[in-house]
Amino acid sequence: MYLYPRAHKSSYQRGQALGGARCGYIVRNAGREDLDQVFLIELGSFDSPYPRWYFDILYELSNGGKYFLVSVDENGHIDGYIVALQRRGGICHIVSIAVRKDCRRQHVASILLQSLFELCDVLRPRLYILEVDIRNMGAQVLYAKHGFGYAGLIPNYYGNERHALVMVKLPAWKC
Numbered sequence: 001m002y003l004y005p006r007a008h009k010s011s012y013q014r015g016q017a018l019g020g021a022r023c024g025y026i027v028r029n030a031g032r033e034d035l036d037q038v039f040l041i042e043l044g045s046f047d048s049p050y051p052r053w054y055f056d057i058l059y060e061l062s063n064g065g066k067y068f069l070v071s072v073d074e075n076g077h078i079d080g081y082i083v084a085l086q087r088r089g090g091i092c093h094i095v096s097i098a099v100r101k102d103c104r105r106q107h108v109a110s111i112l113l114q115s116l117f118e119l120c121d122v123l124r125p126r127l128y129i130l131e132v133d134i135r136n137m138g139a140q141v142l143y144a145k146h147g148f149g150y151a152g153l154i155p156n157y158y159g160n161e162r163h164a165l166v167m168v169k170l171p172a173w174k175c
């Protein structure tokens with residue numbers, strides 16, 4: 001299946017958004033009605049964002065939102081999302097993660113990743129896998145902190161001279 005690439009605290013403490021609301025207050029499954037807010041985060045996060053309609057497809061492909069999680073701030077606004085697809089051979093593919101700008105560096109992405117691992121580990125996946133822009137050092141540090149290691153490079157994945165690194169992680173039950 002082709003998914004097109006883009007350039008670019010469970011045990012963690014919650015952070016604070018600009019308006020004072022706590023970020024990452026709740027993590028829950030996304031509903032269709034959340035996808036417009038998710039798309040706004042997408043627009044604020046990537047040079048070449050996915051189009052709005054693509055989130056409808058991702059929603060369906062992620063088992064009707066089962067592996068599409070959103071984090072919500074104390075005021076009920078979505079402040080981050082993560083979406084993963086279950087691939088053949090027991091591979092859990094993290095397709096996208098992004099956090100609203102005013103909630104970054106407050107461990108929202110960490111909460112989302114941990115929540116996804118908890119959800120997916122039940123399926124006993126063989127591997128978690130993702131692609132990340134070689135220039136996106138912040139995301140690479142985040143993934144490394146969550147147990148991902150480098151597994152390869154895909155030249156020109158995001159366009160001419162815009163390479164992707166492939167990062168993988170063994171699930172907890174295999175470690």
Ligand SMILES: CC(C)(COP(=O)(O)OP(=O)(O)OC[C@H]1O[C@@H](n2cnc3c(N)ncnc32)[C@H](O)[C@@H]1OP(=O)(O)O)[C@@H](O)C(=O)NCCC(=O)NCCS
Pocket residue numbers: 008045046096097098099100103104105106107108109110111131132133136137138139141142143145
């Ligand atoms: C990458 C992204 C999802 C991180 O979200 P976040 O909620 O800020 O991440 P966290 O707060 O959970 O970060 C956990 C740790 O990862 C590392 N980290 C995260 N963002 C970082 C950055 N920009 N620079 C350096 N380290 C970073 C830090 O070690 C951080 O811990 P610390 O803040 O205690 O030092 C967010 O910056 C984002 O949405 N970026 C745009 C979209 C994107 O690049 N998505 C990834 C595509 S592969």
